[in-house]
Amino acid sequence: EKGGYEHFMFKEIMEQPKAVRDTLSPRIKNGRVVFENLSLTEEYVRSLNRILIVACGSSYHVGMNAKYIMEKLLRKPVEVVLASEFRYCDPIVDESSLVIVISQSGETADTLAALREAKRRGARTLAVVNVVGSSIAKEANDVIYTWAGPEIAVATTKAYSTQLVILYLITLRFGELLGTIAPEEYDAIVAELQRIPSKIEEILEHREKIQYYASIYFNNSSIFFIGRNLDYAICMEGSLKLKEISYIHSEAYAAGELKHGTISLIEDGTLVVAMANHGRLFDKMVSNIKEVKARGADVLGLTGAKHARALEQVADNVISIPETHEILMPSLAVIPLQLFSYYVALQRGCDIDKPRNLAKSVTVE
Numbered sequence: 378e379k380g381g382y383e384h385f386m387f388k389e390i391m392e393q394p395k396a397v398r399d400t401l402s403p404r405i406k407n408g409r410v411v412f413e414n415l416s417l418t419e420e421y422v423r424s425l426n427r428i429l430i431v432a433c434g435s436s437y438h439v440g441m442n443a444k445y446i447m448e449k450l451l452r453k454p455v456e457v458v459l460a461s462e463f464r465y466c467d468p469i470v471d472e473s474s475l476v477i478v479i480s481q482s483g484e485t486a487d488t489l490a491a492l493r494e495a496k497r498r499g500a501r502t503l504a505v506v507n508v509v510g511s512s513i514a515k516e517a518n519d520v521i522y523t524w525a526g527p528e529i530a531v532a533t534t535k536a537y538s539t540q541l542v543i544l545y546l547i548t549l550r551f552g553e554l555l556g557t558i559a560p561e562e563y564d565a566i567v568a569e570l571q572r573i574p575s576k577i578e579e580i581l582e583h584r585e586k587i588q589y590y591a592s593i594y595f596n597n598s599s600i601f602f603i604g605r606n607l608d609y610a611i612c613m614e615g616s617l618k619l620k621e622i623s624y625i626h627s628e629a630y631a632a633g634e635l636k637h638g639t640i641s642l643i644e645d646g647t648l649v650v651a652m653a654n655h656g657r658l659f660d661k662m663v664s665n666i667k668e669v670k671a672r673g674a675d676v677l678g679l680t681g682a683k684h685a686r687a688l689e690q691v692a693d694n695v696i697s698i699p700e701t702h703e704i705l706m707p708s709l710a711v712i713p714l715q716l717f718s719y720y721v722a723l724q725r726g727c728d729i730d731k732p733r734n735l736a737k738s739v740t741v742e
């Protein structure tokens with residue numbers, strides 16, 4: 378049942394090229410994004426004042442990525458709210474808001490309650506769900522399925538990757554309706570999106586290097602993930618994945634925020650995982666790496682192939698991933714972080730598929 382692997386988590390990490398391909402391919406026809414059975418019209422999308430994304434845990438992190446992507450490509454305000462907060466914050470939501478809820482299980486109690494609250498306030502709801510026929514899928518006005526297949530491990534991997542892909546597709550479709558994405562850029566993103574599964578495969582093939590880094594760092598008691606923009610959103614996911622299954626304390630920080638407090642926690646040998654996937658922000662990341670190095674940190678950098686050499690000048694170790702369109706980098710950058718968490722937890726002898734105190738589907742408040 379684990380496909381010959383020791384853990385479901387590893388099996389699911391390895392299934393990502395297929396899961397992403399299965400989620401993507403039925404929605405791209407002749408180079409255009411098509412969602413069958415989706416009732417959102419051009420008039421409706423144009424009338425939207427804002428988009429809210431509501432979710433928990435890793436699904437919330439997908440929302441964090443989507444905020445950067447949608448605001449950049451759609452020029453509409455996007456707010457990402459934790460479902461457990463949304464319910465009790467008297468949210469500003471009405472007919473002019475679209476509420477996107479993201480959930481692998483489709484049964485998360487807080488997300489379901491937030492969906493009901495959004496509907497009660499008159500918003501249209503669009504659910505991105507993995508489990509067909511789940512409560513959230515049934516109650517939302519529209520549903521788009523991630524075709525990840527059953528996810529068993531508590532720590533999500535393939536569901537996260539497929540959710541991300543759906544959010545890219547929604548953005549492209551809305552961008553086309555709104556006219557905010559230039560045709561050449563639209564074509565470039567679609568073309569690159571179709572190359573994501575094979576690029577994920579490439580990263581998975583080179584996993585020994587990540588396993589090696591895990592063997593160096595698995596004894597650290599505290600790990601920091603730093604990055605800017607989309608890299609910051611990926612840091613949040615990398616940090617959650619690590620603490621969830623390896624029980625190592627970790628934090629995700631927007632790299633520019635370090636000097637406002639967190640840098641005081643950096644001491645000799647603290648591991649800082651530095652994400653540097655944005656060409657235009659690369660120099661800023663180099664400065665942040667120098668700041669933490671000067672306080673004794675050990676830096677594991679992650680960047681696209683083009684910048685690997687430059688990053689090696691400042692970081693102790695570097696993971697290089699294939700290049701892609703800048704906004705699609707999260708789909709690739711998250712993979713080494715999943716593998717890193719997995720191998721660290723393996724080295725520490727943790728119960729990877731069923732981490733202590735956690736359930737796969739959180740159906741209580």
Ligand code: M6R
Nearest residue numbers: 434435436480481482485532533
């Ligand atoms: O099923 P959902 O996507 O609604 O679940 C939300 C979170 O409970 C979930 O993403 C959780 O954070 C994962 N265990 C993270 O790996």
